[in-house]
Amino acid sequence: MKNSFRIFSLLIGLVLFLSWTVSSQPRETSIDKIKKRGYLLWGSDAEGGAPYVFPSPEDPSRLIGFEVDLAEAVAKELGVKARQSQNAWDSLIPALKRGDFDIVLNGVEITPQRNEEVLFSVPYYIYTEQLVVRKEETAIRDINDLKGKKAGTLSGAVAQDILEGLGGVDVRIYSGQVEPYEDLAFGRLDAVLLDLPIAAYYAKPNPKLKYAGPPAGEGFYGIAIRKEDTGLKKTVDEILGKLLRSGELKKIHEKWGLWNETQEKLFLTVEESAGPVIIEESKKAPLHTFFPMLLKGAGITIFISVVSMALAVTLGLVLTIARLYGRPPFSSTATAYIEIYRGTPLLIQLYILYYGLPNIGISLSPVAAAFLGLGMNYAAYEAEIYRAGIMSVPKGQMEAASSLGMTQPQALRRIILPQALRIATPGITNDFIALFKDSSLVSVIAMVELTKTYSILAATTLRFFELGLIVAFLYFAMSYPLSLLARRLENKLKGPGR
Amino acid sequence: MIQVRNLHKYYGEQQLFKGIDLDVQKGEVVVLIGPSGSGKSTFLRCINGLEYFQEGEIHVDGIELHSIERVKPGRKDLEAIRSIRLKVGMVFQQFNLFPHMTVLGNIIEAPVKVLGLGKNPAVENALALLKRINLEGKVNCYPGELSGGEQQRVAIARALAMKPEAMLFDEPTSSLDPETVGEVLSVIKGLVDEGMTTLIATHEMGFAREAADRVVVFDKGDIVETGPPEEIFTSPKVERTKTFLGRILKI
Ligand SMILES: Nc1ncnc2c1ncn2[C@@H]1O[C@H](COP(=O)(O)OP(=O)(O)O)[C@@H](O)[C@H]1O
Ligand SMILES: [Mg+2]
Numbered sequence: 001m002k003n004s005f006r007i008f009s010l011l012i013g014l015v016l017f018l019s020w021t022v023s024s025q026p027r028e029t030s031i032d033k034i035k036k037r038g039y040l041l042w043g044s045d046a047e048g049g050a051p052y053v054f055p056s057p058e059d060p061s062r063l064i065g066f067e068v069d070l071a072e073a074v075a076k077e078l079g080v081k082a083r084q085s086q087n088a089w090d091s092l093i094p095a096l097k098r099g100d101f102d103i104v105l106n107g108v109e110i111t112p113q114r115n116e117e118v119l120f121s122v123p124y125y126i127y128t129e130q131l132v133v134r135k136e137e138t139a140i141r142d143i144n145d146l147k148g149k150k151a152g153t154l155s156g157a158v159a160q161d162i163l164e165g166l167g168g169v170d171v172r173i174y175s176g177q178v179e180p181y182e183d184l185a186f187g188r189l190d191a192v193l194l195d196l197p198i199a200a201y202y203a204k205p206n207p208k209l210k211y212a213g214p215p216a217g218e219g220f221y222g223i224a225i226r227k228e229d230t231g232l233k234k235t236v237d238e239i240l241g242k243l244l245r246s247g248e249l250k251k252i253h254e255k256w257g258l259w260n261e262t263q264e265k266l267f268l269t270v271e272e273s274a275g276p277v278i279i280e281e282s283k284k285a286p287l288h289t290f291f292p293m294l295l296k297g298a299g300i301t302i303f304i305s306v307v308s309m310a311l312a313v314t315l316g317l318v319l320t321i322a323r324l325y326g327r328p329p330f331s332s333t334a335t336a337y338i339e340i341y342r343g344t345p346l347l348i349q350l351y352i353l354y355y356g357l358p359n360i361g362i363s364l365s366p367v368a369a370a371f372l373g374l375g376m377n378y379a380a381y382e383a384e385i386y387r388a389g390i391m392s393v394p395k396g397q398m399e400a401a402s403s404l405g406m407t408q409p410q411a412l413r414r415i416i417l418p419q420a421l422r423i424a425t426p427g428i429t430n431d432f433i434a435l436f437k438d439s440s441l442v443s444v445i446a447m448v449e450l451t452k453t454y455s456i457l458a459a460t461t462l463r464f465f466e467l468g469l470i471v472a473f474l475y476f477a478m479s480y481p482l483s484l485l486a487r488r489l490e491n492k493l494k495g496p497g498r
Numbered sequence: 499m500i501q502v503r504n505l506h507k508y509y510g511e512q513q514l515f516k517g518i519d520l521d522v523q524k525g526e527v528v529v530l531i532g533p534s535g536s537g538k539s540t541f542l543r544c545i546n547g548l549e550y551f552q553e554g555e556i557h558v559d560g561i562e563l564h565s566i567e568r569v570k571p572g573r574k575d576l577e578a579i580r581s582i583r584l585k586v587g588m589v590f591q592q593f594n595l596f597p598h599m600t601v602l603g604n605i606i607e608a609p610v611k612v613l614g615l616g617k618n619p620a621v622e623n624a625l626a627l628l629k630r631i632n633l634e635g636k637v638n639c640y641p642g643e644l645s646g647g648e649q650q651r652v653a654i655a656r657a658l659a660m661k662p663e664a665m666l667f668d669e670p671t672s673s674l675d676p677e678t679v680g681e682v683l684s685v686i687k688g689l690v691d692e693g694m695t696t697l698i699a700t701h702e703m704g705f706a707r708e709a710a711d712r713v714v715v716f717d718k719g720d721i722v723e724t725g726p727p728e729e730i731f732t733s734p735k736v737e738r739t740k741t742f743l744g745r746i747l748k749i
Contacts, residue, residue, distance in 0.1 A: 397596065
């Protein structure tokens, strides 16, 4: 009884903690709310990279980019500070809708579909699509030559619609903007179609690549705002108009080398300005400057893993007991839970928890969704490990306990479980190691843990190798002690004494 | 003290008991013999509620246990089974000591958790029992550190710690090395001499001859013969008893 009470109060505590994390995130977005809070929360993906939003190569803990400058300018007009909120680019709009931040400012093209979902400010940039091919390519001169070819682009970008609209093109979708150009250079792709600012930063400097034809298809980047925040949209429009008239917006674009004739349509004043920011090789940050961010990511990884595992081992035990000893509705529910959670990808479970549940009014914070997602998934596996442990306790143990007059719960708690847990411990430790690595999946729900930190840093600095080794080492340093522990526990089990 | 009436037992479609009866008086020592698979274990396990039966009834000291048709017994059946278990101790062929507990832990577990006995009197009682089976030195050992004979003696002490009114032994010496059989039988003999009501399934004919008030012969789920040991061993009436004894005494 005492134990089940402890488990029960643990679960209650968990629920309270969850509701706390749920309610502690910003929800209503009015200008008053932003002003009271003192900062404008703007969503973007630093992994998207230059020139939009990316970690400064000189000081990776600081974000730079033309949208960082723009966000700061907008915030300044509002009389507040700007605070960036990291979120995967694919899911910026759903995250905005569920209230994770006030606005999205991250190269989001204004499209009819998106207009159904959110409000858009007046445009702050006119983008064009640039086709890029390998230097030696002669067959592809514009997008009409792409039939039967492999063309890469960014998931959810307008270029994706253009490519798919052509028909007969083998469209490859990427989630980062570095990878398509890398694959193009390696010969895995024949062409890449992406917004010009991206091409200008990632393709133009690459000697293996070249532009194919002039930019095509104009479109607008706008600031996305939740449908109900009409007041905020009006204010943002006014601010953008003001920045436009004062020439400040243009200055930002020129600073980042994004100025071109097309923008004339947006801006009325044209003035001379300094050239674009160019990252010099010699100004590369020394490796140690990355450590604070990587260590912070590692800390988050550890935190998520430990809390998730605690949930998994507790819930797993409840599931096993219900499955093996519960009466019909409980036992079949537990069995169904285990089968469903083991039979569906963790990634899908995370998406449903984080982006799906808000549709029925449950909005979890990223932390809560991360450890609920991991914990509930792993609970299914832990339940099976416990079950194997319980099954391997000889039948005579339960019989002996029963014949002494112990009730089934007493026998379970005092006789069966202690033996089963001992058998299950190495398996559980191994699962903990697996969970450590699986925790990288939560980056899809806006948690910037170790892997996400790595991909953000690597995408902009292109130092995949050095940073990759460091990150791999960090993971190893975290999981190896667990492996040692697992092995020691296994040996202890094998040994004669106890 | 124990009455078994018209006991029917099926394992799935297979019928083992086709209505058998047995009465055991208080203080009586009944030895069950018979070939392997004849139903001795199942019979003892039915009395202890470890097996359900489909027809008939079992009375233990006024507690009635009726046939359980369902796979899972109801609340009333469970109550009856538990009351019977508190009166009747059981010792298994495989000892079934709790390997994660010390000898002392094994013995005091049920008195403390089931009877609600205080820890101190439970330990005192356990130490007295250990003295009686000559294992005071092993109080803090784990079962894995004991010989088979020692483990079985601890299992007997564990059952006795519940102060039962009757004891069931299911081939208590069959998994032991020959040289440790004696020490276990002498502990049981001691109990019997004190007047403990005892039902024991065994192949130890010497023990049966010496200790039994009555021998019951099982064959193919049937009680084929019952009588005092001298009668059964010297002049068995039934052919099946003769065959069985002939086979076992030759060895
Ligand atoms: N769990 C079971 N399922 C099916 N048949 C069983 C089971 N337990 C025992 N039996 C059968 O019941 C018969 C009697 O077994 P048992 O009581 O163990 O005999 P004994 O103890 O005299 O050797 C045997 O034929 C055996 O195969
Ligand atoms: Mg048997």
